[in-house]
Amino acid sequence: ASYSTEATITPRKDENRYEVFVRVTQLAKQRGRLTEKQVAIPIRATVGLGEKASAFAGQCGPGKEGVTVDMFCPKQGESDFASCTVTVKRGDKVVSTSNLRLKMDGN
Numbered sequence: 001a002s003y004s005t006e007a008t009i010t011p012r013k014d015e016n017r018y019e020v021f022v023r024v025t026q027l028a029k030q031r032g033r034l035t036e037k038q039v040a041i042p043i044r045a046t047v048g049l050g051e052k053a054s055a056f057a058g059q060c061g062p063g064k065e066g067v068t069v070d071m072f073c074p075k076q077g078e079s080d081f082a083s084c085t086v087t088v089k090r091g092d093k094v095v096s097t098s099n100l101r102l103k104m105d106g107n
Helices: none
Strands: 002-011 017-030 033-038 043-048 052-058 065-072 081-090 093-103
Touching: 002 081, 002 093, 017 065, 017 081, 043 052, 043 065
Parallel strands: none
Antiparallel strands: 002 017, 017 033, 017 043, 052 065, 065 081, 081 093
C-alpha cells in the first residue's frame, strides 16, 4: 500500500510554541479507482522552542496501524531547522516514514 502524509508546522501566537498537524491516509485502488482511507485520527500537538515531543494515534497490535510523530524545534536565537518525522507502522513493521523540515529564521 502507498501512504500520503500531510504535515504542517505553524507558529502559535503565544509562548514561543509551534503547532504540528499531521494527517496520514492510505492510498489504494478499488475497482479501478484510487481511494484514500484515513490511517488514524489526525494528530495535533505543540512543541516549544528548544524542545522535543512525540505523539501517537491509531492502534497497537498485529495487523493494526498506528502513526507516531516525533517533533523537534530549535532554541530561540538559533538558526536551525524544526523537524517532524512521521512513522506509520502495521504491527511491528514500519510501512512508511516521512520527514518535514522547516528552516527557522533565528529570531
